[in-house]
Amino acid sequence: MTEQVFNLAETGEKTMERVLQDGNIHLNHMVLPQGEGFPGHAANATVYMTVMRGRLSITLNDQPPHAYPKGTVLKIPLGTQMRGTNEDPEVLELLIVKAPAPGK
Numbered sequence: 208m209t210e211q212v213f214n215l216a217e218t219g220e221k222t223m224e225r226v227l228q229d230g231n232i233h234l235n236h237m238v239l240p241q242g243e244g245f246p247g248h249a250a251n252a253t254v255y256m257t258v259m260r261g262r263l264s265i266t267l268n269d270q271p272p273h274a275y276p277k278g279t280v281l282k283i284p285l286g287t288q289m290r291g292t293n294e295d296p297e298v299l300e301l302l303i304v305k306a307p308a309p310g311k
Contacts, residue, residue, distance in 0.1 A: 213226045213227050213234070214226075215236045215302075216236065216238065218238055219238065219240065219298045220238065220240070221238065221239060221240055221243050222236070222237065222238040223235070223236075223237050223245070224236045224237075228308070229308065230308055231306070231307065231308055232304055232305060232306040232307070232308055233252070233303075233304070233305040233306075233308050233309065234302070234303070234304055234305075235301075235302075235303040235304075235305075236300075236301070236302055236303070237299075237300070237301040237303065238298060238299070238300050238301075239261075239291075239292070239293040239298070239299040239300075239301070240293065240298055240299075241293050241294070241295060241296050241297075241298075242292075242293065242294075243292070243293055243299075244290065244291050244292030244293060245290070245291050245292075246290065247266075247288065247289065247290035248288070248289065248290075249286055249287065249288050249289075250283050250284065250285055250286060250287045250288075250289060250305075251285070251305070251309040252285055252305035252306065252307065252308065252309045253282065253283070253284060253285050253305070253306060253307075254281075254282070254283040254287075254289075254303060254304070254305055255280060255281070255282055255283075255303070255304040255305075255306065256280070256281040256283060256301055256302075256303050256304075257279070257280045257281075257301065257302040257303075257304075258275050258276060258277050258278065258279045258280075258281075258299070258300075258301060259277065259300040259301065259302055260277055260297070260298060260299065260300035261277060261293060261295060261297040261298050261299035261300060262274050262275065262276050262277070262293070262294075262295050262297065262299065263275045263279070263281075263291055263293070263299055263301065264291065264292050264293070264294045265281070265289060265290070265291040265292075266288075266289065266290045266291075267283065267287055267288065267289050268287055268288050274294070
């Protein structure tokens with residue numbers, strides 16, 4: 208088998224999983240019920256964040272929070288301070304790509 212196969216959790220429960228990490232990219236998957244989020248931190252790579260389900264409320268650097276619906280792709284530069292939450296009843300699902308991989 209030439210390809211490698213990676214699977215994403217199918218859940219409505221809080222999930223933060225590292226799906227793939229290699230020298231090219233890091234691929235992470237998050238599922239966040241209402242009131243859940245990821246803690247404030249600085250991006251350690253350029254981050255491409257895709258909203259797969261729900262609506263992401265995110266604060267970047269000193270900006271006020273913005274909300275992004277399903278189907279939105281955000282490109283967040285290296286070093287940006289970020290904090291994200293799910294403020295809505297619908298479950299939030301994110302696919303996060305860091306490229307190039309941190310440390311490159």
